[in-house]
Amino acid sequence: MTVQAWTFVLVGLSFALYIGVAILARARSTGEFYVASSQVPAVLNGMATAADWMSAASFISMAGLISFMGRDGAVYLMGWTGGYVLLALLLAPYLRKFGKFTVPDFVGDRYASQTARMVAIVCAIFVSFTYVVGQMRGVGIVFSQFLGVGIVQGVLIGMGIVFFYAVLGGMKGITYTQVAQYCVLIFAYMVPAIYISIMITGHAIPQLGFGGNVDGGNGAALLQTLDELSEKLGFGAYTERRLGKLDMFAITLALMVGTAGLPHVIVRFYTVKKVAAARSSAGWALLFIALLYTTAPAVAVFARTNLLQAVDDQPYASVPSWFKSWESTGLIQFDDKNGDGKIRYVGDATENELTIDRDIMVLANPEIANLPNWVVGLVAAGGLAAALSTAAGLLLVISTSIAHDLFKRGLKPNISERGELITARCAAAVAVIVAGYFGINPPGYVAEVVAFAFGLAAASFFPAILLGIFSKRVNKYGAVTGMVVGILFTAIYIVYFRFIEPGKNSREHWLFGISPKGIGTVGMVLNFVIALTISRFTPPPPEPIQRLIEEIRIPRGAGEGHEVDA
Numbered sequence: 001m002t003v004q005a006w007t008f009v010l011v012g013l014s015f016a017l018y019i020g021v022a023i024l025a026r027a028r029s030t031g032e033f034y035v036a037s038s039q040v041p042a043v044l045n046g047m048a049t050a051a052d053w054m055s056a057a058s059f060i061s062m063a064g065l066i067s068f069m070g071r072d073g074a075v076y077l078m079g080w081t082g083g084y085v086l087l088a089l090l091l092a093p094y095l096r097k098f099g100k101f102t103v104p105d106f107v108g109d110r111y112a113s114q115t116a117r118m119v120a121i122v123c124a125i126f127v128s129f130t131y132v133v134g135q136m137r138g139v140g141i142v143f144s145q146f147l148g149v150g151i152v153q154g155v156l157i158g159m160g161i162v163f164f165y166a167v168l169g170g171m172k173g174i175t176y177t178q179v180a181q182y183c184v185l186i187f188a189y190m191v192p193a194i195y196i197s198i199m200i201t202g203h204a205i206p207q208l209g210f211g212g213n214v215d216g217g218n219g220a221a222l223l224q225t226l227d228e229l230s231e232k233l234g235f236g237a238y239t240e241r242r243l244g245k246l247d248m249f250a251i252t253l254a255l256m257v258g259t260a261g262l263p264h265v266i267v268r269f270y271t272v273k274k275v276a277a278a279r280s281s282a283g284w285a286l287l288f289i290a291l292l293y294t295t296a297p298a299v300a301v302f303a304r305t306n307l308l309q310a311v312d313d314q315p316y317a318s319v320p321s322w323f324k325s326w327e328s329t330g331l332i333q334f335d336d337k338n339g340d341g342k343i344r345y346v347g348d349a350t351e352n353e354l355t356i357d358r359d360i361m362v363l364a365n366p367e368i369a370n371l372p373n374w375v376v377g378l379v380a381a382g383g384l385a386a387a388l389s390t391a392a393g394l395l396l397v398i399s400t401s402i403a404h405d406l407f408k409r410g411l412k413p414n415i416s417e418r419g420e421l422i423t424a425r426c427a428a429a430v431a432v433i434v435a436g437y438f439g440i441n442p443p444g445y446v447a448e449v450v451a452f453a454f455g456l457a458a459a460s461f462f463p464a465i466l467l468g469i470f471s472k473r474v475n476k477y478g479a480v481t482g483m484v485v486g487i488l489f490t491a492i493y494i495v496y497f498r499f500i501e502p503g504k505n506s507r508e509h510w511l512f513g514i515s516p517k518g519i520g521t522v523g524m525v526l527n528f529v530i531a532l533t534i535s536r537f538t539p540p541p542p543e544p545i546q547r548l549i550e551e552i553r554i555p556r557g558a559g560e561g562h563e564v565d566a
Contacts, residue, residue, distance in 0.1 A: 001373060001374075002373060003367070003373045003376045003377060005373075005377075006373045006374045006376065006377030006378075007376070007377040007380045007381070008377075009377065010374075010377045010378055010380070010381040011377070011380060011381045011384060013381075014180075014181075014184050014381045014384070014385060015161060017180050017184075018161065018177045018180060018181065018388070019161075019164060021176050021177045021179075021180055022164065022174075022176075022177055024176075040175050040271040040272055040281075041272075041277075042272055042277045042280040042281040042284060043281070043284050044175070044176070044179050045175070045268060045269075045271055045272050045277070045281040045284075045285075046280075046281040046282070046283070046284025046285040046286075046287070046288060047178070047179045047182045047183075047284065047285070047288055048174075048175045048176075048178035048179050048182065048268065048271075049265065049268045049269075049281060049282075049285035049288075050182050050285045050288035050289045051178040051179070051181045051182035051185065051385070051386070051389040051390075052178055052265060052268055052389055052390055052393040053084065053259075053265055053285070053289060053390070054182075054185065054289060054292055054386055054389075054390070055131070055135055055138075055386055055387065055389075055390035055391075056135045056137070056138025056139070056383065056386050056387035056390065058080070058292060058293070058296075058386060059138075059185055059189060059292070059362065059382060059383055059385075059386035059387070060138045060141065060142075060359055060362050060363060060383050060386065060387070061138070061358070061359050061362075062076050062077075062080075062296050063296045063297075063299040063300040063303065063361060063362050064300070064303070064358035064359055064360065064361035064362055065300075065358055066296065066297060066300035067300040067301070067303045067304040067307075067358065067361050068304075068358045068361075069242075070230075070236075070237070070238040070239060070240065070242075071238070071239050071240060071241050071242075072241060072242055072243045072248065073297075073300065074297075075243070075248055075251045075252045075255065076255065077293060077296065077297065078252050078255075078256075079251065079252045079253070079254070079255025079256045079258075079259070079454075080255055080256075080259055080293070081289065081290070081293050082252070082256045082259075083255060083256035083257065083258065083259025083260050083454075084259055084260075084265075084285070084286060084289060085286065086256060086257065086259070086260045087259060087260040087265065087266070087282075088279070088282030088283070088285070088286065089282075090260065090466070091260055091266070091465055091466070091469065092266070092269040092278050092279070092282055093269075093278050093279055094469045094552050094553060095266060095269060095465070095469075096269045096272070096274075096278040097551075097552050097553075098110075098552050103120060103124055103266055103267070103461060103465070104117050104120035104121045104124055104401055104405040104409075105117075105404070105405060105409070106465065106468065107119075107120035107461075107464055107465070107468065107479070108120065108405070108409065109548075110468040110545065110548070110549070111464075111468065111474075111475065111476035111479045111480070111541070111545075112476060112541065112542060112545050113476035113479075113480065115476065115480050116464075116476050116479055116480050116483075117405060117409060118406075119480050119483050119484060120405075120461070120464070120483070121401045121402075121405045121406055123456075123457075123460040123461060123483060123487055124397055124398070124401045124405075124461075125398055125401055125402070126456060126487065126491075127453050127456045127457045127460065127461070128394045128395075128397045128398050128401075128453075129394075129398070129431075129434065129435065129438070130452055130453040130456060131390070131394050131453035132390075132391050132394040132395065132398075132431075132435040132438075132439075133435065133438040133439060135387040135388070135390050135391040135394070135435075135439070136155050136158060136159070136387070136391065136435050136436055136438065136439020136440075137155075137359075137439050138359070138383060138386070138387035139154060139155055139157075139158030139384060139387045139388065139391070139439065140152070140154040140155040140158070140439055140440065141154075141329075141331065141359055141360070141363070141383075142154065142363065142380050142383045142384050142387070143155070143157060143158065143384075151329075151440065152440050155436050155439040155440050156436065158384070158387070158388060158391070158436075158439075159432050159433070159435070159436040159439075161388060162388055162391050162392050162395060162432060163428070163429060163432045174392045174393060174396055175268075175271060177389070177392070178389045178392070178393070181385040181386070181388065181389040182288060182385075182389070184381055184382055184385040185292075185382040185383075185385040185386045185389070186288070186291055186292060186382075187378070187382070188378045188379050188381055188382020188383070188385070189292050189295065189299075189362075189379075189382055190206075190291070190292075190295065191375055191378060192299075192365060192366045192369070192371055192375050192378075192379055193206040193295050193298060193299050193302070194206060195366075195369070195371050195375060196299075196302045196306070196365065196366075196369045196371070197209030197210075197298065197302065199369060200214055200215075200222065200302060200305070200306075201213060201214060201222060206295050206298035206299065206302075207294050207295065207298055209222070209298055209302075210222070210223075210297055210298035210301055211223070214305075222301060222305065223238065223239055223301065225305065226238045226301060226304060226305050226308075227239055227240075229305065229308050229309070229312075230304075230308070233308065233312060233345065233346050233347060234346045234347030234348050235346075235347040236347065238301075238304065244507065244513050246512060246513055246514060247507070247510075247513055247514050247515050247518050248518075249518075249521075250514045250515075250518030250519070250521040250522070251515065251517050251518035251521075252518075253458075253518075253521045253524075254454060254455045254458045254517070254518050254519070254520035254521045254524070255454045255455075255458075256458075257457075257458040257462045257520075257521075257524055258453070258454025258455055258456070258457040258458035258462070258520055259454060259457075260462055260465075265393075266465075267393075267396075267397060267400075268281075268393075269281070269282070299362060299365065300361070302365065302369070303361045303362065303364075303365040303368070304361075306365065306368045306369050307356070307361070307368060308345070310323075310368055311323070311343050311345050311354060312343070312345055313342055313343065313344065314342065314343050315341055315342055315343075316334060316336065316341055316342065316343055317341060319343070320367075321367075322364060322367035322368060325367075326360055326364055331356075331357035331359070331360045332354070332355070332356055332357070332360070333354070333355040334353060334354055334355075335353050335354075335355075336353060337351070337353050338353075362379070362383070363379055363380065363383060365379075366379055391435065394435075395428050395431045395432060395435065396428065398427060398428070398431040399424045399425070399427040399428035399431060400424060402423065402424070402427040403420050403421075403423040403424035403427055404420065404424070407420065407423055408420050452494050452516065452517065454520065455490055455494070455516075455517065455518070455519060455520025455521075455523070456487055456490055456491060456494075456520060456523075457520070458490075458520035458521065458523065458524045459486035459487050459489065459490040459520045459522075459523025459524050459526070459527055460483045460486050460487040460490075460523075460527070461483075462524060462527075463482055463483075463486065463524060463527040463528045463531055464479045464482065464483050464527075464531070467479065467528075467531055467532070468549075469549070469552060469553065470553075471532075471535075471549075472540075472541065472545075472546045472549050472550070473535055473536070473540055473541075474531055474532065474535045474541075475535045475538055475539065475540060475541045476541070477534050477535065477538045478530065478531035478532065478533070478534040478535030478536075478538065479531055479535075481530050481531065481534050482526075482527040482528065482529075482530040482531030482534075483527060485523075485526055485527065485530050486523040486524060486526055486527030486530075487523065489519075489522070489523045489526055490519055490520050490522075490523035493511070493516060493519045493522075493523075494516045494519065497509075497510070497515075497516045498516055
């Protein structure tokens with residue numbers, strides 16, 4: 001069968017699986033809609049957490065970024081994996097002990113403030129929308145290439161699927177759907193990686209192939225070969241560091257603490273029965289995540305090596321079918337500047353004739369390596385699974401922030417459970433439409449957009465959550481001011497350099513040489529300093545709040561949810 005036929009079959013079967021699971025696990029109460037009634041087994045929750053966390057940025061874009069950035073791309077690996085460890089060990093058990101539905105719930109009750117709750121709601125929605133944009137772009141890319149539809153139509157189809165199982169099933173449906181999606185995405189990621197590793201280095205394990213030799217193990221070291229090829233074309237050595245040390249540190253830290261502050265990941269730890277299960281599911285999730293993340297550097301090297309060998313100085317008239325196919329989507333562009341009919345792909349921008357969207361590297365990798373058509377279709381299904389699983393989790397955060405935190409705990413406290421459930425589903429529907437619009441008109445690469453979301457989470461949620469757990473002195477005045485200043489500073493910095501003055505988006509104009517992707521670290525520091533300083537000069541939290549903090553830190557039992565009047 002053709003690539004398109006295989007893609008239709010595999011994507012169709014995977015979609016049927018997701019919808020079937022959503023129907024069987026549909027939510028019938030707010031408890032099931034928000035946290036699956038806290039009855040999800042630890043292993044399954046770990047698998048669902050991995051799928052929720054490994055978005056289109058992880059599956060589609062991360063290896064592509066590393067393939068273009070080389071050694072500097074390690075910031076994404078270190079930041080995202082380190083952040084998950086930080087979340088699992090430092091925050092998740094205590095938040096589960098608190099026993100609430102959402103992050104704004106924790107912030108509002110911990111700081112005994114409706115203002116703090118409202119600020120947290122705004123931050124949750126803002127961060128989640130920024131993140132979901134990247135997922136919708138990933139959906140559009142996969143559909144436009146493999147199913148023969150435009151990016152707009154692809155995003156619309158993805159919106160329909162997410163709307164169906166997110167709105168129908170809530171957290172219960174999403175959780176069990178994400179278990180299925182993890183199985184699809186990890187299989188789709190590993191199969192081509194193993195195939196190509198055997199072809200290039202002779203190793204069946206991609207992680208060993210990454211450090212092995214080319215030509216089935218008989219040639220030079222793979223990384224050395226790629227370094228030489230990259231330098232020959234003027235891109236510089238693949239293993240050379242180009243990011244400034246401070247910027248690298250800032251980006252890594254922003255991604256790390258941003259992971260720990262992402263509301264759609266944190267809420268997953270409310271779906272298990274008790275604190276011990278939260279810890280256990282975190283460990284399982286880390287194992288499931290490691291399968292992909294330890295493979296990504298190898299995939300990046302394989303893809304970059306194959307690409308440079310495939311396009312360098314090749315006659316345009318005889319390029320393979322995959323090149324023409326991707327060119328038709330606009331994600332590969334060729335401009336024959338010297339009119340010789342050959343592709344000149346070099347590091348010098350004035351001479352370079354080829355523009356490649358880095359988001360295609362993982363998706364195009366099987367075609368470049370000439371793998372069987374069914375593998376190409378499998379990768380398409382895996383990319384969609386990664387994008388849709390995270391999109392569903394983010395949309396649930398948005399809907400619960402509006403229905404539970406804004407209405408139930410704020411504007412309309414007497415709303416019935418049925419009314420709250422309807423509100424949550426309507427909010428999810430509106431969120432799907434807004435996310436789809438930005439997926440059609442994205443502000444950057446998938447992983448780049450996601451990095452901005454992590455920076456915003458780092459600057460807003462992380463300090464409020466960490467101080468809320470470990471400091472009895474920090475009060476609502478400090479927490480609210482810190483969150484507002486942190487997220488405003490970070491958002492303004494990103495918007496200024498990305499949209500207002502993109503011509504100044506370079507190291508000489510950045511604050512302390514820190515790029516927009518790393519500025520969340522500075523926003524986080526501002527948040528911490530302001531929260532601690534203002535809390536020092538204002539009244540301490542009430543005595544019940546201080547007792548509550550001590551109880552949260554007791555490492556036994558899941559505890560009950562606490563209601564604290566603002």
